[in-house]
Every structure is written in structure tokens, then in C-alpha cells.
Amino acid sequence: MSDPIAEVATLEPSAALTVETVCSVRHWNEHLFSFTITRPASFRFRSGEFVMIGLQGEKKPLLRAYSIASPAYAEEIEFLSIKVPDGPLTSRLQLIQPGDQIYLGRKPTGTLVTDALLPGKRLFLLATGTGLAPFLSLIRDPDVYELFEQVIVVHSVRRVSDLAFREELESQLAGDPLVQDEALLQLHYFPTVTQEEFRTTGRIGVHVENGQLFQHPVKGAPNFDPETDRIMLCGSMAFNREFQAMFTALGFTEGSNNKPGEFVIERAFVD
Known part of the structure; x- marks a missing residue:
């Protein structure tokens, strides 16, 4: 089986996704972690919105909606996530380290505003x-x-x-x-x-x-x-x-x- 983190090195941006770099990771316990990624200069959002993030799957990006935990003025974007051992995305996402790459959707949205x-x-x-x-x-x-x-x-x-x-x-x-x-x-x-x-x-x-x-x-x-x-x-x-x-x-x-x-x-x- 290939290394799931090694696979993210091949990420490619698209019309709907940018490729960002993991800046920091904080593990709260064995079930919970948070992490920050770089923020594109063009990325704008309202406090309380969510955005799609993910990693590359076998044939296409594997994406999930994540609420943004950082304030709208922050230079980095922060997320809070559970760890699901057999989860299609979180089983791999929980292994990310600073320097790894991750997909970020270009269009945040939501009603918690x-x-x-x-x-x-x-x-x-x-x-x-x-x-x-x-x-x-x-x-x-x-x-x-x-x-x-x-x-x-x-x-x-x-x-x-x-x-x-x-x-x-x-x-x-x-x-x-x-x-x-x-x-x-x-x-x-x-x-x-x-x-x-x-x-x-x-x-x-x-x-x-x-x-x-x-x-x-x-x-x-x-x-x-x-x-x-x-x-x-x-x-x-x-x-x-x-x-x-x-x-x-x-x-x-x-x-x-x-x-x-x-x-x-x-x-x-x-x-």
C-alpha cells in the first residue's frame, strides 16, 4: 500500500480548487485535531462559513465540507477535525504534517453568518x-x-x-x-x-x-x-x-x- 501522505505531493490546482500547504498541526487527543494551511491572496470568506477541503483520491480529489475556524482576517486558514480510523478522508487527513499539501475549495459559503x-x-x-x-x-x-x-x-x-x-x-x-x-x-x-x-x-x-x-x-x-x-x-x-x-x-x-x-x-x- 502506498503512503497516503506521499500521495499529496502530486496535487494539481483546478478551476474549483487551489493547492495549499499545511502550516501547523495540533492533536488534542486521539480523536481530535486541528490544523492550519496557507491562505491564497484571493480567498475571502465571512466568519462562520465553510469550504471544501481534501486530498487526492485514486481517481479524483476526495473532498468534504469543513467549517473555517480562523477569523476572516487571519493570514492562515484553520480547521478542526475528528479522527475516524476508517474514514475515507479523515483516516488520511489526521496524518498530515507541516509541509504537506491539501486541496482548498475556492468558494466558501454557509448560513452560520x-x-x-x-x-x-x-x-x-x-x-x-x-x-x-x-x-x-x-x-x-x-x-x-x-x-x-x-x-x-x-x-x-x-x-x-x-x-x-x-x-x-x-x-x-x-x-x-x-x-x-x-x-x-x-x-x-x-x-x-x-x-x-x-x-x-x-x-x-x-x-x-x-x-x-x-x-x-x-x-x-x-x-x-x-x-x-x-x-x-x-x-x-x-x-x-x-x-x-x-x-x-x-x-x-x-x-x-x-x-x-x-x-x-x-x-x-x-x-
């Missing part, structure tokens, strides 16, 4: 697992803090080691060149773990039901309010559908790029 939301006061970013990725981009966007008084990142994972970027989030983005001051006052981080002991345990729905999600330092209504709250969902299909149904029942309207609403969900990862 502020353009798809109506004005509001509190922005809840509800994520499970690697669904955190688009929110890492959004919380480092200065415009987000102009649009919302509070930005609440809620991240549910199975194990404590799955809390990627925990240190940066707990510090409220201390040292960030553009949003450090705003994040200190407006950004709140609510991590919860479902299968290990942690200061907060249980699924996100549990903390909605018991009201803990809306306690200090989060200010405002003791539950989700369509008048003031805006929601972004990014997680497993079951999670997305569960909360989509809940918000619809509460009177929230789903938004899109063409018609903003009170909550949004990334359709590319649901349908």
Missing part, C-alpha cells in the same frame, strides 16, 4: 464536538461585538480532552489583536461534558431546562426569548434537529442569507 440573523441582544452559539469550529471564527470577528451585547459559546463534548481551544475560550480571548477588550466584557464560555466528571456535566438541553445556561454572568431573560435572542446551531444531526424543533416551537423563525431570522442552522450538515 450574522447576515442570516435579525438584530438582537444575546447571541447564543450552541455547538457539539467539532461544531465549535465556525464559532471560533465568529467570536474573533469585531463586527459580532458591535451587533450583540453578549456572545455566549456553549460547547458540549463527551470528554474533557475534547474541549478544544478551552484555554483560549476560558481566557475570553486574552491577547487577541482585535477583540480582546470586547470579548472580556461580552464573551461568555459555557463548556459541558457528558461522559466524564467536570464542573458542568450533561447535554446542553439539560442546562436549558434547569436554567443554568441563563445564570450569571449571562444577563437577560431566564430562557430563550425570540425578541432579544439570536441562535446559531452547529452539531450532530440529531442535536441540530432537536434544537431546530425546539426553537421553532418557541416562536423563533429560521433565517437564511436571503431572509434573516432569529436562529440559523448549517443546512449543509443536516440535509
Whole structure:
């Protein structure tokens, strides 16, 4: 069997794809890693969007949609990924090292963007697992803090080691060149773990039901309010559908790029 990483040396750009170089790789645990790649000068995206990335398959590029975790102004593009031992792409992607090459789509898109939301006061970013990725981009966007008084990142994972970027989030983005001051006052981080002991345990729905999600330092209504709250969902299909149904029942309207609403969900990862 050929070396899967050696194969990426033969990547060729196309009308839909550029060939980029891996800059860094960070393994959080045996199931999770993040990495950065070079950014083409012509590549533009809105915070919260996703793009196709991949490696060369036997006959054609093997591509998957990945949310961009880096802010829109970053010189490199960052992604967060699970490791699937028998996954067609991730079984190979998890082996990348700095200097390797990777395909990058030329056209980012998505609905987890502020353009798809109506004005509001509190922005809840509800994520499970690697669904955190688009929110890492959004919380480092200065415009987000102009649009919302509070930005609440809620991240549910199975194990404590799955809390990627925990240190940066707990510090409220201390040292960030553009949003450090705003994040200190407006950004709140609510991590919860479902299968290990942690200061907060249980699924996100549990903390909605018991009201803990809306306690200090989060200010405002003791539950989700369509008048003031805006929601972004990014997680497993079951999670997305569960909360989509809940918000619809509460009177929230789903938004899109063409018609903003009170909550949004990334359709590319649901349908």
C-alpha cells in the first residue's frame, strides 16, 4: 500500500480548487485535531462559513465540507477535525504534517453568518464536538461585538480532552489583536461534558431546562426569548434537529442569507 501522505505531493490546482500547504498541526487527543494551511491572496470568506477541503483520491480529489475556524482576517486558514480510523478522508487527513499539501475549495459559503440573523441582544452559539469550529471564527470577528451585547459559546463534548481551544475560550480571548477588550466584557464560555466528571456535566438541553445556561454572568431573560435572542446551531444531526424543533416551537423563525431570522442552522450538515 502506498503512503497516503506521499500521495499529496502530486496535487494539481483546478478551476474549483487551489493547492495549499499545511502550516501547523495540533492533536488534542486521539480523536481530535486541528490544523492550519496557507491562505491564497484571493480567498475571502465571512466568519462562520465553510469550504471544501481534501486530498487526492485514486481517481479524483476526495473532498468534504469543513467549517473555517480562523477569523476572516487571519493570514492562515484553520480547521478542526475528528479522527475516524476508517474514514475515507479523515483516516488520511489526521496524518498530515507541516509541509504537506491539501486541496482548498475556492468558494466558501454557509448560513452560520450574522447576515442570516435579525438584530438582537444575546447571541447564543450552541455547538457539539467539532461544531465549535465556525464559532471560533465568529467570536474573533469585531463586527459580532458591535451587533450583540453578549456572545455566549456553549460547547458540549463527551470528554474533557475534547474541549478544544478551552484555554483560549476560558481566557475570553486574552491577547487577541482585535477583540480582546470586547470579548472580556461580552464573551461568555459555557463548556459541558457528558461522559466524564467536570464542573458542568450533561447535554446542553439539560442546562436549558434547569436554567443554568441563563445564570450569571449571562444577563437577560431566564430562557430563550425570540425578541432579544439570536441562535446559531452547529452539531450532530440529531442535536441540530432537536434544537431546530425546539426553537421553532418557541416562536423563533429560521433565517437564511436571503431572509434573516432569529436562529440559523448549517443546512449543509443536516440535509
